[in-house]
């Protein structure tokens with residue numbers, strides 16, 4: 001087992017290295033791509049959540065064997081590092097082991113990762129996904145932390161000297177995303193913006209993408225437009 005791997009395709013736009021800690025995710029986002037990627041039954045993926053077998057031991061072995069150090073490791077792609085309602089001690093231990101070997105972490109969650117802020121420093125990144133605001137999020141991401149609570153944690157992380165980022169992907173409510181860019185920019189270091197893929201949507205992606213880019217520039221934000229959204233913006 002090699003817990004650290006190099007993501008491919010669209011996932012590579014998020015990080016060069018990644019670890020997936022859990023077998024599933026409780027958040028039940030309707031757009032979740034993970035069961036498809038993992039060839040798992042959707043209901044089983046959302047209801048059976050536990051740390052992957054021996055994840056911490058195997059991670060330590062790999063770090064030792066391959067001398068992996070000074071890397072930024074993304075947590076996580078095919079699960080959430082802070083699945084709501086579950087013990088996340090495994091995440092804490094994964095962070096500790098990665099940093100023990102001189103690496104940094106790039107967290108992305110729709111849960112509450114504040115318990116581990118004491119482990120993070122100015123080389124680490126704490127990030128949250130924002131796709132929409134309430135009440136839409138109550139249906140789209142019914143078991144995740146509320147968007148306002150995610151942003152509160154993000155601001156707290158920023159106050160503690162941790163780098164902060166937001167993944168606006170998939171965008172479900174363009175107005176909510178643009179508002180967030182505008183009003184939360186003062187505690188965000190970087191944003192990544194991506195469209196909703198593989199699900200129907202009436203959003204004018206070209207228009208949204210251009211507005212999002214203009215707003216990021218206006219707010220002086222470091223931003224990245226994901227390839228599939230950029231392709232829509234580049235259409236004549």
Ligand code: SF4
Nearest residue numbers: 025027028029032079
């Ligand atoms: S937080 Fe991520 S992994 Fe969890 S259900 Fe939502 S999209 Fe899937």
